[in-house]
Structures are given as C-alpha cells and as structure tokens.
Amino acid sequence: MITYQIDCQDIFHHEYEVKLTIPSPAAQGQRLQLPAWIPGSYMVRDFAKNITALRATDAQGNELTLTKLDKQSWQLAPAKGPLTVVYRVYALDYSVRSAYLASDAGFFNGTSLYLQVVGQDHERCQIELIKPAISQCEHWQVATGLPIHTTDDGGFGVYRANSWWDAIDCPVLLANYTRVDFSVAGQPFSIALVDDLPFDAQRLKDDLSKICAHHIQLFGALSLLSTTGF
Numbered sequence: 001m002i003t004y005q006i007d008c009q010d011i012f013h014h015e016y017e018v019k020l021t022i023p024s025p026a027a028q029g030q031r032l033q034l035p036a037w038i039p040g041s042y043m044v045r046d047f048a049k050n051i052t053a054l055r056a057t058d059a060q061g062n063e064l065t066l067t068k069l070d071k072q073s074w075q076l077a078p079a080k081g082p083l084t085v086v087y088r089v090y091a092l093d094y095s096v097r098s099a100y101l102a103s104d105a106g107f108f109n110g111t112s113l114y115l116q117v118v119g120q121d122h123e124r125c126q127i128e129l130i131k132p133a134i135s136q137c138e139h140w141q142v143a144t145g146l147p148i149h150t151t152d153d154g155g156f157g158v159y160r161a162n163s164w165w166d167a168i169d170c171p172v173l174l175a176n177y178t179r180v181d182f183s184v185a186g187q188p189f190s191i192a193l194v195d196d197l198p199f200d201a202q203r204l205k206d207d208l209s210k211i212c213a214h215h216i217q218l219f220g221a222l223s224l225l226s227t228t229g230f
Contacts, residue, residue, distance in 0.1 A: 002164075003126040004114050008174060011132060014101050015052065018113055020085040022120075025076065028108070030083065032119040034072040038111045039169060041097050047112050048072035050136060054082040054087040063065040089113055096171070103136040105175035105194050110168030121164040129172070131156040143192040145170040180204060 005019040022030060034048040048071055048191060056064040058079040065077040076083065091099035099108035114127075129142060131154065135156030146167065151157030161167035177192040182205040187213060191204065 001124045001126050001158075002117055002120060003128065004167075005128045006108075006172075007130045008047045008101060008106050008111065009130070010088075011101055011103050011134060011137065014090060016089045016091055016099065016101055016106075016108065016113060018087055018089060018115075020087070020115055020117075022081055022083045022085070022117055024081045024120075025079065025083050025117075026119055027078065029078040030076045031069075031073060032076065032085065032115045033118060034115055034169075035111045036072055036188075038097055040202060045094055045111075046071065047098060050090040050112065052088045052090050054085070056083060058083055085115065087115070098185070103134075104138070105173070105177075107171065107173050107175075109171050110164075114167055116163060116164055121177065124165065125161055125164055125167055127159045127161070127167060129156050129159070130152045131175070137174075139176040140174050141177065143173040143175075143179070143190070146172070151223065182209060183210050185216050187212075187216065 003021045004025070004184055005021075007017040007019070011015065014041060027054060034051070036044050036046060036048070051162065054066060054074065056076055059082055060063055064079055064083065067075040069075055091101040091106075091108060091112070093100055097109065099112040100106065100110075102130075126149070127146060131140065140154065142151070142158070144155070146159035146161060147172050149158040149160045151159070161170070173194070174193050175192070175194045177194050180191040180193070181188050189208070191200065191208065
C-alpha cells in the first residue's frame with residue numbers, strides 16, 4: 001500500500017521530513033498534489049508553499065524528473081514502481097489548520113503533509129510516525145484518530161487508513177500531554193491538553209459533553225431525515 005513515513009527529528013528547523021512510497025505508479029507518469037484547502041475550513045490555503053525540498057527516485061535509486069504543473073501539483077516522469085518521494089515541510093503554524101513542529105510539541109493535518117497520489121487516493125494507505133531521538137521529546141506521546149496497526153507505548157509506529165481521504169480527516173498531535181476521557185451516548189471522546197496549566201477536568205468534561213450530545217442528536221436527526229426521503 002501507499003506509505004507515508006513521517007520523521008519528526010528536525011524540531012529546531014521546524015521541518016518534517018516525509019518519505020512517500022508508491023508501489024504502483026501510473027504508467028504515464030504519476031501525478032502528485034497537495035490540497036489548497038482543509039475539510040472544515042472552507043477557504044483556499046496555500047499549503048504547498050511550505051514544501052521546501054522535493055525529490056523522487058525509482059526502484060534502482062535513479063532520480064526521476066519532477067515537473068511542477070502549478071503551485072500545488074507535480075508530475076513524475078514515467079517509471080516502474082516502487083517509487084520513493086522524499087520531501088520536507090516547514091511547520092511553524094500555531095493555528096489548527098496546518099502544521100507545527102518545535103521543542104514543545106508537534107502537530108499536523110494530513111492536508112499539510114500527505115501528498116495526494118492522484119488516481120490512488122481511495123486506496124488503503126499507511127502512516128508511520130518516527131519519534132524524535134532528542135531529549136526534549138523524550139516524553140512525547142501520540143494523539144490521533146488514525147487506526148493503530150503497530151505502535152509502541154507512546155503511540156509512535158504504524159497507523160493505517162482506508163484511504164487518503166480518511167487519513168487527512170485525522171490530525172496528529174505529538175507532545176507530552178494530559179488526556180481526559182469521557183463518553184456521550186455510548187461514544188468515547190478524548191481531549192489532549194498540552195500546556196501544564198491548571199484546569200477543572202470535570203467541568204471541561206461536563207461542558208463538552210453538552211456540546212457533543214447536541215451534535216449527536218442533530219446529526220442523528222439529519223441522518224434519519226435523509227434515509228426517510230425528507
């Protein structure tokens with residue numbers, strides 16, 4: 001399957017290194033692109049501007065020609081798989097829309113890090129998170145909704161998603177965080193808090209439970225309407 005290996009070592013330059021492996025590229029040359037948007041934030045974003053380096057090689061290690069088609073798309077020269085694409089992504093965005101990497105924490109959305117393999121975005125894919133071998137990150141753990149395949153106690157390791165679309169719907173937090181769990185209508189929820197600020201865990205759960213209960217009822221009702229034809 002298509003794999004994304006995420007290396008988080010370069011916390012001081014705030015750059016993720018991503019190694020994308022494509023087992024069966026398109027015969028006419030594989031096209032790659034990074035979205036200009038993110039689900040839930042309906043504005044055009046220029047995420048591709050944060051890619052600082054990009055190179056591709058074939059199975060024999062020969063470098064492939066990469067042609068930039070527009071600000072967010074690239075065309076690889078025809079070659080038999082597997083192909084490897086290595087690129088770096090600058091990440092110092094403090095918002096929840098993009099990506100961040102520093103000594104205090106790491107965070108990213110798939111729309112900032114996972115190049116879309118055009119024509120294969122509905123295939124299963126694998127994401128591997130490599131823990132930084134740096135003292136500042138010793139206690140980092142992973143928080144994400146990605147389905148676990150094989151991970152260590154801190155959550156670093158391999159995750160799998162049914163498609164690229166599913167993968168970009170699961171942000172990833174890498175940090176020494178406090179986790180608060182609760183459930184609403186039989187559904188589990190978790191909150192990951194990074195800062196060591198005092199907080200009232202019970203009040204937080206109570207307040208968020210009300211919001212979750214409202215949305216479960218709202219979207220459940222909408223789903224019922226759609227299935228009955230109204």
